[in-house]
Amino acid sequence: MNTPPRKPKKATISASTSPESPNSDIAPSENPASATIDVNAVEVPELTEDEQRDRLHLERKVERAFFEAGKALAELRDRRLYRSTHSTFEEYCKDRFGYNRSRSYQLIDAAIVVDNLHKCPQIVDILPTAEGQVRPLTKLETEQQQQVWQAAVEEAGGKVPTGKIVKDAVQRIMERTQVPNSYQVGEVCQILAKDNLDLRGKGGYWCIVTHIGEFSCTVKTWNVEMTVGVQHLKSFNYLPDECQQMQQICDRIRKLRENENLEEAARAVLEHLGELKRPYLTAVEEKLLSVIEFEYGIIDEIPRNSQSSNK
Template structure:
């Protein structure tokens, strides 16, 4: 970490990523993951019950702990060890414990049906490709929301949602836009058409520009959607 923070790699390489690739054979992201794991490992080694002294054996096992504050990480690890009957727990066991702790300490779900949110995909492969997209809350649960996007319904945890704080009229405009895109979009469309519709699904405003409106009208006319005059 000192190598990265003090930019010591610049004596031989232009970027940290180039250094990691040449020196260790992996990319910058993997290097950051390993550095995060090293910090967590040191934290567990110092604070966990020394009578048990069951410690991680690889980065993947403790990656879920990055979501927790350092003070809570030892508690989560010890719970995972207990769930594994005193053995080194798997990634899945650690992830389940972390999720339970996050739910226990999470603030109440304050989202409302019809509210427009942005999708945050960090550490959720099921949302891959949806980062930055808007979504409309269709159901509110204790620790998640069901949201409707222009290409379907999704169940999303609160940590993966961020409200746009739109006014009610703006939320209605986004719902209207979602319906329009849904009527046109399909996997059989030309790639350029799909890309345009997908770009509308990532707008960070509640309206279309004049050009966007004209293009969507053309697509609605061409592919069977209801044209908006």
Template structure:
């Protein structure tokens, strides 16, 4: 008797049916997991057009020279006294108009001079005078990078900057790299006492009972000896060892301003106006800034008037 025809089973599919064949030797429970493949189309980044390349270079130069332009502008504002219609001093003008101290302005002005020296000497050394950080010469891009160069001669500034660029691997060096190179050069070439006449320092009285009461006071160097300095404070002169002095690293303009303040305080002190006045003058003798506040200036003027009367 013939067997009845068998029913055909419906075809079914599983996730394993959709996966590529797996070598039985490499099969494992983890290899049998569902696998999802996602195709990510490649995104093509268009190259800059010649016009865009020119615009980029132009804008980069502006960013690089921003601190230089600021320093040059501040120098002209100061030298031509273009602040005189609204402010009595350049210091007050900078504080009100730009929100920073005169010292910050002086740093920018000095940096502009250093930048100019670097580009001038750089132009003498290369044929292409298109000097930017992406062309034939690496130049500073902010003031702090070249602040340590302020006290060096123009030729020394260029030499130190080139060494700093090399140490930075051909990139714009940090201020610390520049400072370290300047320090190493000074240690090799200078005499033991590196302080200069007119330099403003802080007196460090620790472990020196002879300086009791002078700790934290600012002082102006009036004589440079081999291993000591004679300095002038608000109430007189004294000789201090080098380890008990710390330079504020003020710019020459700031040192000159501190000299004027010191002269004024000394005149009032020598007039003998009283103990309360002496306490006020002593507080001025410990300032950690190169300017007097508006109130301090008013009080000192009143004292100067009383002294004259």
């Protein structure tokens, strides 16, 4: 009869404190949890001059990446080097780099700002390292860009400031240079989003001024009430009767907005009305609004001749 093969024995680790044991420097009477273990320090060699030079060179490349990208995009655009494969610069950037139009021009504008900052000897040692840090500066004149960047660097303790610090510095300098608020309560204006991320998705909306501040206005749109800087408003210069008519339209839309069961189709109609560039509804728009009001119980019946003072 064949003898079955033996199973291999599992290796075991001894808890011995022999000289070969890693914990041999711990006395047997000591509690291992509270024992002190000697660890040999590893000396980290200092960088050589060549390594320091390489490090600085590579850091500068990282810091200037967005700047170099913006400069390259500007040259590709200005020389129309995309023309052999694409009809427009925007299509080329989307296909080649995955950039939409907004991103491409953000990088180009940022490169222009950095070039302007280079012209100021006082700030040549502390320059932007990311596009978002200079985005708030793109709407300013060259001298203002330099002043704001210097103020932001000081606020950041002599270091490269964050985009928020720069944005706050821009807001302060704009408030100092703005003319007094000339808007009036009840005036109908258009919202200009520009580079204000807080107004994203609201650019083009008409709004009604409800409160006047020193450099801002509280306004209400078809779906929200908020405070907006005067630089982000543009008056439609409507007559008083037209402003009153827009106030009535706004009240009707906002009353519908309070309904939690508002369907997507109805919401789309209201959003369209929130972007009007005229002080009245067309006959079709008035009928659509009346149908929605009737459907959600705002009015008891649809007016037979439901239309606004179409001009």
